[in-house]
Amino acid sequence: MTFAGFAEPPRLVLVGNPNCGKTALFNALTGSRQKVANYPGVTVERKEGQFVSPLGHRVRLIDLPGTYSLRARSPDEEVTRDVVLGRFVHEARPDVIVCVADATNLRLNLRLVLELRKLGQPMILALNMMDMADKQGRSIDAAALSAELGMPVVPTVAIRRDGVAGLLEQIDRTMAVVGAVAGNGGRPAPCGWSEPTSHDLRGYHQNVEAILAVAMRNAGRPSEVTHRIDHVLLHPALGLAILLSLLFLVFQAVFAWAEAPKNLIDAGLGALKDLIVMGMAEGPLKSLITDGVIAGVGSVVIFLPQILILFFFIQVLEDSGYMARAAFLLDRLMGGVGLHGRAFIPLLSSFACAVPGIMASRTIESRADRLATIMIAPLMTCSARLPVYALLIAAFVPDRMVAGGWISLPGLVMFILYAAGISSALIVAFVLKRTVFKGERPPLLMELPAYRWPRPRDVVLGLFERARTFLVRAGTIIFAIGVVLWFLASFPVAPDGATGPAINYSLAGIFGHWLAPILAPIGFGWQITIALIPAMAAREVLVAALGTVYALSETGDALQTSLSGVLATNWSLPTALSLLAWVVFAPQCVSTLSVVKRETNSWFWPAVMFTYLTILAYAGAFVTYRLSLFLLGS
Amino acid sequence: MSKDRSTNAARLVRAPTQRLSAQRLSTLGRGEQVTVIGIDETDVASSLPPGELERRLIEMGLVEGASVVAMHEGFPGRDPIAIRVNDHKIALRRAEAHAVLVVPRA
Numbered sequence: 160m161t162f163a164g165f166a167e168p169p170r171l172v173l174v175g176n177p178n179c180g181k182t183a184l185f186n187a188l189t190g191s192r193q194k195v196a197n198y199p200g201v202t203v204e205r206k207e208g209q210f211v212s213p214l215g216h217r218v219r220l221i222d223l224p225g226t227y228s229l230r231a232r233s234p235d236e237e238v239t240r241d242v243v244l245g246r247f248v249h250e251a252r253p254d255v256i257v258c259v260a261d262a263t264n265l266r267l268n269l270r271l272v273l274e275l276r277k278l279g280q281p282m283i284l285a286l287n288m289m290d291m292a293d294k295q296g297r298s299i300d301a302a303a304l305s306a307e308l309g310m311p312v313v314p315t316v317a318i319r320r321d322g323v324a325g326l327l328e329q330i331d332r333t334m335a336v337v338g339a340v341a342g343n344g345g346r347p348a349p350c351g352w353s354e355p356t357s358h359d360l361r362g363y364h365q366n367v368e369a370i371l372a373v374a375m376r377n378a379g380r381p382s383e384v385t386h387r388i389d390h391v392l393l394h395p396a397l398g399l400a401i402l403l404s405l406l407f408l409v410f411q412a413v414f415a416w417a418e419a420p421k422n423l424i425d426a427g428l429g430a431l432k433d434l435i436v437m438g439m440a441e442g443p444l445k446s447l448i449t450d451g452v453i454a455g456v457g458s459v460v461i462f463l464p465q466i467l468i469l470f471f472f473i474q475v476l477e478d479s480g481y482m483a484r485a486a487f488l489l490d491r492l493m494g495g496v497g498l499h500g501r502a503f504i505p506l507l508s509s510f511a512c513a514v515p516g517i518m519a520s521r522t523i524e525s526r527a528d529r530l531a532t533i534m535i536a537p538l539m540t541c542s543a544r545l546p547v548y549a550l551l552i553a554a555f556v557p558d559r560m561v562a563g564g565w566i567s568l569p570g571l572v573m574f575i576l577y578a579a580g581i582s583s584a585l586i587v588a589f590v591l592k593r594t595v596f597k598g599e600r601p602p603l604l605m606e607l608p609a610y611r612w613p614r615p616r617d618v619v620l621g622l623f624e625r626a627r628t629f630l631v632r633a634g635t636i637i638f639a640i641g642v643v644l645w646f647l648a649s650f651p652v653a654p655d656g657a658t659g660p661a662i663n664y665s666l667a668g669i670f671g672h673w674l675a676p677i678l679a680p681i682g683f684g685w686q687i688t689i690a691l692i693p694a695m696a697a698r699e700v701l702v703a704a705l706g707t708v709y710a711l712s713e714t715g716d717a718l719q720t721s722l723s724g725v726l727a728t729n730w731s732l733p734t735a736l737s738l739l740a741w742v743v744f745a746p747q748c749v750s751t752l753s754v755v756k757r758e759t760n761s762w763f764w765p766a767v768m769f770t771y772l773t774i775l776a777y778a779g780a781f782v783t784y785r786l787s788l789f790l791l792g793s
Numbered sequence: 794m795s796k797d798r799s800t801n802a803a804r805l806v807r808a809p810t811q812r813l814s815a816q817r818l819s820t821l822g823r824g825e826q827v828t829v830i831g832i833d834e835t836d837v838a839s840s841l842p843p844g845e846l847e848r849r850l851i852e853m854g855l856v857e858g859a860s861v862v863a864m865h866e867g868f869p870g871r872d873p874i875a876i877r878v879n880d881h882k883i884a885l886r887r888a889e890a891h892a893v894l895v896v897p898r899a
Contacts, residue, residue: 227852264880267854357832357844360851368858381880386864389882393875395868487875487884491867500873500884525840599840602889603873604853607882 165338168209168217170251171330172242174275175259176268177225178480178608180287183317184259185222186620188326195624204518205238213324214331221253227267229274230354234521243278244350255281255333257326262292262299262314263382263609265375269367272308274355279348281337282310285326289314291609296379304374318614385609389484398488409472411570413465413545420464428457443649451645456638460630465549466542467626473507474621478613482507483605490603496585497592499523500603502532506584509539510577513751516541517758527596531588533758534768537751538584538744540577543698547742548576550702554723555735579743583775644693644704667692667708681741681780682734682788698748732791737784744779746772818855818893821863821874827895829859834892846892853885854878855893 175181185193189208206222223242224235231237245252258275260268265286272284286292286299305312313329316322355363392398432453439445476482485507490500501523509516516536523529540548552569561568647667654664671689678688690704702722709725726735746752752765759765815830832855834846841849855861855878864882865875873886 230848230852232849266879267881270852355848357847357851360848361856364851364856385882386877389865389875393865395866395871399868483884487865487867487873490873490884490886491869527840599838600888601840602846602849603884603886604849604889605884606853607875607884609882 165254165334165341168219169254169334169337170219170221171255171257172221172223172253173257173259174223174239174243174271175225175287176227176261176264176271176606178606179225179259179261179264179268180317181225181259182222183614183617184285184287184315184323184326185220186617187317187323189220191620191623193620193624210327212331212334213327216331216334218330218334220257227271228355229271229352232524243275243280244352253280254337255283255330257283257285257330259285259287259315262286262289263295263297265299266367266371269370270360270363273363273366274352276308276310277352278350279352281333283326283329283333284308284310284312286312286314287317290316290319290322291382292379295382296377298376298379300374300376304370307370307373382609385480388610389607392481392484393487398484402485402488405476407574409469411567412472413468413573415567415570416468417464424457424460424463428453428460446649447642447645451642452638463626463630465545467622469510469542469545470622470625471618473510474618474625475613478611478617478621480608480610483607486605487607493585494600496589497596497600498531498585498588499525499528499601501605502528505532505536506539509536509541512541512543513537513539513748514754517751517754520758523601525601527592527598528601530759530764531591531596533755533764534591534771535584535588537746537748537768537772538580538587540580540743541698541748543748544742546702547698548573548739550705550723550726551735551739554726554730555732576739576743579740583744583779587771587775644700647693648689648708680784681777682731682737682784683741683780684730684734686729687734687738698742698745701742733784733787736787737780740783741776741780744772744776746776814896815894816896818861818876818890818895819887821861821876821890821895823863823866825863826898827861828898829855829857829861829893830896831857831894832892833894837889837892839889846889850889850893853883854881855883860898861895 173181173185185206185208189210192210193206193208195204195206208220208222210218210220212218221242223239226236226239228236229240229243231240241247242250243253243256256275256278258272260272272282275282284304286301286304292299299314301312301314311329311333313325315326392401432449435445435448435453439448476485482503486500486503489503493500493502502520505516505519505523507516508519513536516539517533520529520532520536523532552572556569556572559568560566561571644667647670648665650665652664667689668685670692671685674688674692675683675685678691683691686705686708690701690708693704694701705726706722709722709729730738746769752769755765755768756762816827818827818829821827832847832850834844834850837846839846850856859878862877863874864877867873867875871887873884874890875882875884876890
């Protein structure tokens with residue numbers, strides 16, 4: 160059912176300052192009926208959901224990136240501006256703007272409301288976090304505020320079950336009015352917005368003060384909880400120590416908690432493979448399914464628990480408000496290498512995957528800073544490297560506790576690998592900022608939001624979205640790569656009476672043998688060289704590729720043992736360490752390179768990235784291999 | 794842009810007594826409570842176009858009349874600083890805080 164005067168469900172947009180609880184409100188309104196896509200031409204995520212209003216009308220809701228102003232200082236904020244102004248070609252002006260304001264911080268939030276009002280669009284103001292405002296003794300006269308602003312004002316509590324009921328009813332009322340106007344041939348008001356000067360901005364603020372004088376009955380007492388927590392978490396020494404311990408804890412958890420679900424997935428995949436082995440006739444198709452598809456996709460899916468745990472921590476830190484504190488604590492240190500404190504968030508996201516990390520760099524306004532952040536993002540250990548690290552650590556690092564039983568050795572090695580990525584990123588950034596990207600540092604101006612308990616529903620929805628993206632990737636790119644690899648490793652088939660393993664005669668074997676002399680100085684045998692070819696598509700494919708290479712080239716008992724067992728018997732420790740060093744730097748990710756191309760709009764930067772990472776990877780692996788050969792006396 | 798600059802300067806001239814005791818936000822130590830009386834970004838070396846820093850500061854609530862309390866300092870070099878502006882909290886570097894003129898709150 161649609162509203163009178165509307166042929167299609169109306170489109171509403173959510174606009175508001177960052178940290179006003181907009182996403183929580185979006186989740187409360189749409190539940191799990193959300194889909195994420197990209198805006199055409201740009202790579203900013205477009206989050207749309209649907210819901211049914213109390214009167215039974217279908218409504219489309221779009222969550223726009225948070226912004227303090229329509230002046231748009233970053234690509235993210237440009238999307239918000241362009242959507243509300245109707246500048247996107249395939250995206251008409253929204254029918255209604257739902258502006259979300261943090262009721263505990265009206266003074267700052269109302270300024271954006273006044274700016275949005277200039278657009279001349281039908282608007283609703285949602286006074287979010289009213290429960291917090293009440294707790295602080297703030298008394299806001301919604302009716303007076305509504306009269307002052309000339310728009311309906313609805314208190315909401317996004318985190319409470321019935322907290323959006325008033326907003327839903329108001330949407331019905333507003334749509335009835337908008338529909339009636341449209342039905343009578345009325346036209347939307349002309350847009351009166353133009354980029355505000357500092358004089359205009361001061362005017363808005365004075366206007367806000369005048370409105371608050373009428374509508375704010377009692378300013379209340381702001382909560383001291385956040386300040387008390389900050390005295391500890393933002394303490395120059397203690398705060399940094401807590402930040403580092405937190406990161407260390409995350410990595411320990413990634414390993415300790417993921418064990419049980421990993422084993423479960425492993426058992427499931429094994430059972431599936433057995434089923435196919437028993438049920439299917441021998442032949443290329445059976446080999447394709449078991450050795451190509453299941454081995455390929457399976458070896459990546461098995462790391463989903465670890466990746467989810469990492470995403471979970473990022474999500475919780477983001478939702479709680481700690482992320483901005485981390486940027487504050489690291490600003491000076493990162494500034495030492497010429498990075499923006501805000502680069503912390505893209506770089507932290509890059510620990511999950513460089514692709515969203517590079518996209519998140521859009522919040523950095525200065526192009527030079529953005530490029531520097533993009534160039535080092537692939538050095539952050541992304542979750543796609545976790546499978547490779549985990550495999551090699553399981554094969555070569557004994558699982559025992561060190562430092563008096565407090566730290567597990569595999570966890571420690573993992574931490575060192577992460578640290579190696581981070582420190583090389585800092586060095587690269589330092590060099591870049593002193594050579595290519597010289598210039599003044601752009602300012603840091605960042606809100607430190609009040610601490611909040613992360614809401615399980617919002618964390619789950621965020622986690623679900625990340626997991627879906629990861630699985631879609633594993634299911635498409637990696638599936639395709641798995642099939643191509645299987646083909647490369649299986650054809651042409653070995654001639655009758657061949658003595659060596661079949662893969663030796665395949666295309667992959669031929670390529671691997673060609674490249675082997677180049678990679679021999681860093682300790683890579685032809686099996687690794689072969690695996691590196693398909694792993695160009697994505698780093699995690701290296702595990703699948705090694706699995707396929709060894710599954711096809713070994714026979715009998717070797718097939719029964721796990722891949723890590725195979726590696727432990729086939730590789731020397733220096734080779735394993737060398738490969739770990741290679742993976743720390745390796746530019747093996749077509750997705751990353753293509754997203755860099757898209758974000759920088761040129762082939763130059765991805766080419767630079769590929770070249771410098773390849774050189775680093777080769778040099779790093781060479782030094783590691785030679786050094787460990789020397790130290791181990793082999 | 795230049796018009797903004799002149800109106801801003803005029804505002805400062807109009808309040809000579811305040812101008813005399815004015816200090817820069819960048820000099821604030823922890824716990825100090827001040828009121829913003831103006832923004833003057835002329836001394837701040839910035840990669841931004843002229844007038845842009847002023848607009849960003851205003852958008853974050855650092856506008857004439859705003860009450861500010863210095864809360865936390867970063868490490869090393871006591872930079873950046875976290876300040877409370879009316880009801881919210883922001884972080885900025887001392888370099889940009891230099892653009893904000895403040896007077897001690899009575």
